[in-house]
Amino acid sequence: MDIGLNIQEAVKPADIKVWFKAAAVSKFPKNGGACVKYKDKQIAVFNFTREGTWYACQNLCPHKMEMVLSRGMIGEEHGEPKVACPLHKNTWSLKTGEHLNGDLSTLATYPVKLDNGFVYIGFSE
Amino acid sequence: MKTVIVVGNGMVGYKFCEKFVAKADKESYQLVVFGEEPRVAYDRVHLSEFFENNDAERLAMAPREWYEQNNITLFTNERVTDIHRKSKTITTLSEKTLSYDYLVLATGSSPFVPQINGVDKEGVFVYRTIEDLEDTLAYADKIRKKVERPKAAILGGGLLGLEAAKAVMDMGMEPHVVEFAPKLMPRQLDTRSSKVLQVKLESMGINIHLSKATNQILGNGHIIGMEFNEDDVLNVDMLIISAGIRPRDELGKSCGLKMGTRGGIVVNNKMQTSDPEIYAIGEIALYNKMIYGLVAPGYEMASVAVDQILGDQDTLMADEIDMSTKLKLIGVDVASFGTPFMPAEKGHSIIFENKTESLYKRINVTHDGKKLLGGILVGDASDYNMLLQMYLNEMPLPKNPENLILGSRGGEAVSFGSAMDLPDTAVICSCEAVTKGQLCCSIKDDGNESVKAIAKATKATTGCGGCKPMVEDLVVETLKSLGKVVKESICEHFAYSRQELYDIVKLRNITDYDELLDEVGTGHGCETCKPAAAAIFASIYNETANRQETIQDTNDRYLANIQRNGTYSVVPRVAAGEITPKQLLAMGRIAQKYDLYTKITGGQRIDMFGAKLHELPLIWEELIDEGFETGQAYGKSLRTVKSCVGSTWCRYGMDESVTFAIDIENRYKGIRSPHKIKGGVSGCIRECAEARSKDFGFIAVEGGWNVYICGNGGANPKHAQLLVEKVDKATATKYVDRFLMYYIQTAPPLTRTAAWLEKLDGGIDYVKDVVVNDCLGIVEQLDADMQHLVDTYVCEWKEAVENPEIRSRYTHFVNTEEEDESIEFVSLRDQKMPKAWA
Ligand code: SRM
Ligand SMILES: Cc1cc2nc3c(=O)[nH]c(=O)nc-3n(C[C@H](O)[C@H](O)[C@H](O)COP(=O)(O)OP(=O)(O)OC[C@H]3O[C@@H](n4cnc5c(N)ncnc54)[C@H](O)[C@@H]3O)c2cc1C
Ligand code: SF4
Ligand code: FES
Secondary structure (H helix, E strand, O other): OOOOOOOOOOOOHHHOOEEEEEEEHHHOOOOEEEEEEEOOEEEEEEEEOOOOEEEEEEOEEOOOOEEOHHHOEEEEEOOEEEEEOOOOOOEEEOOOOOEOOOOOOOOOEEOEEEEOOEEEEEEOO | OEEEEEEOOOHHHHHHHHHHHHHOOOOOEEEEEEOOOOOOOEOHHHOOHHHHHOOHHHHEOOOHHHHHHOOEEEEOOOOEEEEEOOOOEEEEOOOOEEEOOEEEEOOOEEEOOOOOEOOOOEOEEEOOOHHHHHHHHHHHHHHHHHOOOOEEEEEOOOHHHHHHHHHHHHOOOEEEEEOOOOOOOOOOOOHHHHHHHHHHHHHOOOEEEOOOOOOEEEOOOEOOEEEEEOOEEEEOOEEEEOOOEEEOOHHHHHOOOOEOOOOOEEOOOOOEOOOOOEEEOHHHEEEOOEOOOOHHHHHHHHHHHHHHHOOOOOOOOOOOOOOOEEEOOOOOOEEEEEOOOOOHHHOEEEEEEEHHHOEEEEEEEOOOOOOEEEEEEEOOOOOHHHHHHHHHOOOOOOOOOOHHHHOOOOOOOOOOOOHHHOOOOOEEEOOOOEEHHHHHHHHHOOOOOOHHHHHHHHOOOOOOOOOHHHHHHHHHHHHHHOOOOOOOOOEOOEOOOHHHHHHHHHHHOOOOHHHHHHHHOOOOOOOOHHHHHHHHHHHHHOOOOOOOHHHOOHHHHOOOEEOOOOOEEEOEOOHHHOOOHHHHHHHHHHHHHOOOEEEEOOOOOEEEEEEOHHHHHHHHHHHHHOOOOEOOOOOOEEEEEEEOOHHHOOOOOOOOHHHHHHHHHHHHOOOEOOOOEEEEEEOOOOOOOOHHHOOEEEEEEOOEEEEEEOOEOOOOOEOOEEEEEEEOHHHHHHHHHHHHHHHHHHOOOOOOHHHHHHHOOOHHHHHHHHHOOOOOOOHHHHHHHHHHHHHOOOOHHHHHHHOHHHHOOOOOEOOOOOOOOOOOEEEEOOEEEEOOOO
């Protein structure tokens, strides 16, 4: 079984074909994340309340291929918003998906928008 | 434009490139490198880490792009097969021909494989390259499927062999070290220290076979055993050969360079071979009739060769090369330096041995007692760096040299100076040849005020890493000498130590993380300060992890330990390990219902593994119905108070240890602290509860209880120290209350009590002064603070299952009830376990 364990591609604003209505804003903890299922993908969505920004990236941690990033702690390093994996605290930029404390592979990131109290994630397919 | 060709892209070949591009003028030189391995040069010294993380890239000395950026033409997977000295060209296996002005041979060495009948059998490996490790791992996987606990032998009980033994043990195999000599590490250790090491390794589960000559490898196709004598056979499923190295000198031989009788290419102190345009460096070079199998001399050789080629004739290789070594990774300290063993006419030795603690220390000093000649440390090598410096710099010894290994006794001043007392020329990082003077300049003049910054600027600590503690000391001491306050700020968001933050939170009555950040911090926080702040809020207000859940470490956030596959474990409190049959049945029933893997923990309770996130509240609801409470196995908080049966059952018991342990565990349960805390209560000095390895421990003696504090297991075990003797339970409890509260208020984040005590000025005597003699006048406050924590305890799992908002956090997806299908279990001895990581 390799459900969702395949490599995900980042979605840039220009590629968006679908805005997927994920869940109500209130379902996401302040300054924390939750996981959204879209087709066979798992997406970690973060409500970075302190910044007033939302981020989305793959839920799969590239380190040991576990579906856990949405449970990670978020924060910031020299202004760069980041998520720390709950398993071994590797950190990635929430903006670019880049691995910050080593050279593991980059996370696929996704556009997020809010509309009428709901969180939408942009997908290319 | 001159062409320099480097043959070999190993550690030393790489170091040559690094030093060359830093010094050479780009326009005048072209550097071409050939490496036979498929990968760019990697850190062989830390090869064993590959077993842990399987991450080859992490070991790379520099990424491939680095070579491009520095104009170095790099061919990997390309062996140089011939040198034609007349035409000054080389050819490679794929028939490339290139001419050189200078040729640098850095071909290193290969493992020496003795000619034993059957060494070519399947399952026999060497330990040198990443590919070797990959092959070993793959084979190990294969046999592990067939045999429950396979046995692996290591041929050779030297430095590398022991490292390999630890690696196979970590791979889940039973290790057997087979050594030809009558002792371990024959080159570094004397007989007594080798014995101490042997006993210690055996206690760790590494089997040692000395004085064994292997006649034959047994097996049909693949190895099944080793035969030493006709009826002396060791059955093993795998063998790693680590019997020494042989220089890869075939190129030198075929082109007629001068060779040593037992191999190696002869070089002079300019690193030139018998052909002045050909240099040899690293493990291939025979210098002073020796091959040096360590990186530090190799790096120095690289430096000399670079300078010589660039025309700086003054840089020469030192006559004497330091071969001091410290064994890494194996879980017991071993180091030897200078002349480790020495004939009596050259000096005398001071030897300290404590078999029960697996300690051996030996120093050799000149007859006049003025200079250190060398020494051996087993069991505790914390003084290694300082001793090595004294030896290398020929520093004068204290009046009683034995203090160097025994510590000062009887009120004398501590014999060790600080790192600041070393001369500026002292080489602190021998791998990168960085002196104390250079380090201090880098700190003072270039403003590199952290170990990280210094490592970047000077490369110190980036080799074997052994000098790191000393560099840390130098940073702190140099900054202090500049009058700078050395701030232990917890991260970039708070310019305060944990103790300062604790006081701020308490004085200003701050209750929220965001408020704390806005008032005294900057930015938006991170995974370091969030949990630290969470612990402070918990210790002051006794709030549970449920209130500010997103600043908690993952385990606290979900009130369960996250496991390898993202599932969780469940550990109810079983105070002092006392459990009724009814409770056992209830736990068994629940574990069976949710298909959980169960195991008795090292903390005398039962751990149930493999619960999915959404199952946690369901499981806990049932446990709570049965009268259980959370065991806080996930928190930086009280874990367990371990107890022996004590006088209720045991014929030696002096008092009721179980009763005391239960009371104490219930007293401190739920308390959050800088790191986890554990206790132990033993009914007599036979100490079956290991109270002296805990953060606090009580031992019943004639006339009362002895109280011990600051013991620690883990990676740096420390025995606890005596706080007070023969006091009654209430007094014992009172002192531990105060000690814990004082620790909670003053320790840096994630610092166990033993490490805290070590850094505390005045040590145990000072703690005594604070908690017994009240030298700070704070005991009333400490007592009140502790009483508040005790009085406000709640079971946070009860809170979580009863509160719908908290309970709703336990779902994998927010937009569907579906389960995470990526979680996979496999079966294991009638239970289950997560599928192994790839
Ligand atoms: C389950 C258990 C092993 C077992 O199967 O027996 C265990 C399991 C873990 N230990 Fe332990 N330790 C367990 C007893 C111990 C002991 C033995 C003891 O308590 O008597 C020690 C040495 C004693 C000590 O702590 O001083 C021990 C020293 C550690 C350390 C090293 C701490 C240190 O100061 O160096 C860590 C790492 C850490 O906490 O940072 C650790 C961390 C861990 C973690 C929490 C690692 C993690 O973050 O996932 C493991 C979690 C497994 C889980 O999810 O439950 N565990 N761990 C034991 C649980 C005891 C319990 O009932 O709560
Ligand atoms: C497991 C392990 C642990 C160690 N631990 C320590 C330690 O704690 N401290 C310490 O100081 N040392 C340690 N060492 C030793 C240290 O790794 C070596 O001293 C060091 O790697 C030597 O560097 P080198 O460049 O001379 O040789 P190598 O690193 O072996 O590099 C030589 C390279 O040249 C290549 N080569 C050979 N012939 C050719 C050819 N004809 N054409 C092209 N390429 C060729 C080889 O494939 C190899 O990649 C350890 C070694 C091992 C294996
Ligand atoms: S942390 Fe503890 S339980 Fe986990 S592997 Fe290490 S020793 Fe075992
Ligand atoms: S699994 Fe995410 S950091 Fe290791």
